[in-house]
Amino acid sequence: MVNEPINSKPLYIDAIGGKGDTGWDWVIWSFEQARIHFPKSRLTTATMLTVLDMLAETGLPIYISELDITGDDATQLARYKEKFPILYEYSLVKGIMLWEWIKGQTWQAGTELITKDGEERPALTWLRKYLSQVETTLTVTAATTPTPTELKLSGDANYDNVINMLDVIVIAGNFNDQLIFIKKKT
Numbered sequence: 001m002v003n004e005p006i007n008s009k010p011l012y013i014d015a016i017g018g019k020g021d022t023g024w025d026w027v028i029w030s031f032e033q034a035r036i037h038f039p040k041s042r043l044t045t046a047t048m049l050t051v052l053d054m055l056a057e058t059g060l061p062i063y064i065s066e067l068d069i070t071g072d073d074a075t076q077l078a079r080y081k082e083k084f085p086i087l088y089e090y091s092l093v094k095g096i097m098l099w100e101w102i103k104g105q106t107w108q109a110g111t112e113l114i115t116k117d118g119e120e121r122p123a124l125t126w127l128r129k130y131l132s133q134v135e136t137t138l139t140v141t142a143a144t145t146p147t148p149t150e151l152k153l154s155g156d157a158n159y160d161n162v163i164n165m166l167d168v169i170v171i172a173g174n175f176n177d178q179l180i181f182i183k184k185k186t
Helices: 025-037 045-056 073-089 122-132 165-175
Strands: 062-067 093-099 136-141 179-184
Touching (some): 045 062, 073 122
Parallel strands (some): 062 093
């Protein structure tokens, strides 16, 4: 997996090809290896459940972060209908963060849930209906930066006296004001 290679380069770059001629040979190597070892790989619902079961074995709550789903309107809608309920209804998944959801402000085309004109794409319309049928807390996080003197615990960004994944989401919101966090009511 290659995640945010511009922001954070891993310590093992040299072990997987180094910077090389392109400066990014280690990234190229990662994708070449993925294609060699998983030439026809697709994220199926069975694979998702297997991974969730493996994570559940830790006994820790699971937070899905940076979820974005690509596709034209019909494809994105079908993918949300297929995959989102699996994630949301899994007992140890405690929250899901949708990542960059406004057209023209996303890292990848086709992931947005809202057009530039503010119109909902079909996947968002479906998601709202789905979530209205289950108990949720929907939080749209806007960028806020608390001053260090306001923090009760170091790292307690949401002021609940507990340091956990919710603090990561608040901190991430300081860097990107396009977060939607969907949390199950407990």
